[in-house]
Amino acid sequence: MAQKQPLIVRDKNQMRNWSRSMRSQSKLIAFVPTMGYLHQGHLSLITEAHKHANVVAVSIYVNPGQFSPNEDLSTYPSDFEGDVQKLLSVPGGVDVVFNPKNLYDYGESEGGEGGGGGGGGEVVSCVEKSGLGHESWVRVEKLEKGLCGKSRPVFFRGVATIVAKLFNIVEPDVAVFGKKDYQQWRVIQRMVRDLDFSIKVIGCEITRENDGLAMSSRNVHLSSEEREKALSINKSLSRAKSAAEDGQIQCEKLRNLVIQCITDAGGRIDYAEVRCKYFWSIIKSPLNLSRKAHNFTILLNYLHTLPP
Incomplete structure (x- = not known):
């Protein structure tokens, strides 16, 4: 029909x-x-x-x-x-x-x-x-x-x-x-x-391509090389998530893990922060995942030079 x-x-x-x-x-x-x-x-x-x-x-x-x-x-x-x-x-x-x-x-x-x-x-x-x-x-x-x-x-x-x-x-x-x-x-x-x-x-929730890249209208501007670098965004978040699940509770180490993964792939990052989902505050102390205040999200912005 x-x-x-x-x-x-x-x-x-x-x-x-x-x-x-x-x-x-x-x-x-x-x-x-x-x-x-x-x-x-x-x-x-x-x-x-x-x-x-x-x-x-x-x-x-x-x-x-x-x-x-x-x-x-x-x-x-x-x-x-x-x-x-x-x-x-x-x-x-x-x-x-x-x-x-x-x-x-x-x-x-x-x-x-x-x-x-x-x-x-x-x-x-x-x-x-x-x-x-x-x-x-x-x-x-x-x-x-x-x-x-x-x-x-x-x-x-x-x-x-x-x-x-x-x-x-x-x-x-x-x-x-x-x-x-x-x-x-x-x-x-x-x-x-x-x-x-x-x-x-x-x-x-985010909808992703098969390779893990978040779908975005601006992805059309990415060259094949830039797209390959951008895949490090999801990879970095997945690694941080796995590290937290395995017991890593130091926020700075989780943050650095994200930054390192992206920079190693040749990407540039604007910021990476660990924030409380509920109160929006930056979490710097060790995570206590049993506390509501430490139900956290990692937020980052990947820098890409847009066409003139």
Whole structure:
């Protein structure tokens, strides 16, 4: 049987009206936000979404608010028609695809000054740099600090803002995210809690290629040599996990094991930290795995030079 074609919506008012029509029919809405160039990891999120709702909405929108001007907004991979075809392969399909052109274009800034951003040495996103009149941002102040937030200072502000905007437009009951970007998932969880969004946030485990590389839209930029080096990411985490299971409780040794595995493979690392899953604090003392506070996760960021 041919899979149903999703409704393609580009206007936010039309998207909101669709959601309210579904709700008037007592249908639960699950939402999977993406930036497109879909892969099996995205499709697994949609499969999970079907378990929690009657209808599924997917957004495809490359968010300029989470990119600094020196990052890869202009080279982020895109294939909308290909994405729609991939959505047809998901059991149950997708009911609607929200593909807005721009969610920030509101004209001139109020007050007449600072409309383009970038003055006074402040860190700005591509939204401010382009002169769009968008001035309101969502910050999750503690969770966005450190880790990826240190090297990408506008990233989590941009993510939290666009997700809040999408939640207000799509009005879902459930939203599904992957845990590949673990800090991002935690930021969204906290934002939903703190701002009283009536939305259940579900996190799904990382989907990997057969060789262990985490699926990512940006993997298309990797050369064969770079891809081989990137395999050290999962290998390093697997080694640290095995070491902890075998009784290694010294966090610094686990951290160094991760770093050494990646650097030996020729990779470069931005950070590696052992953090508490529950309280987000850095764990430096020896692990006591019987304690909830030491139910830990190892977080790292692998550096890759993106194309200009």
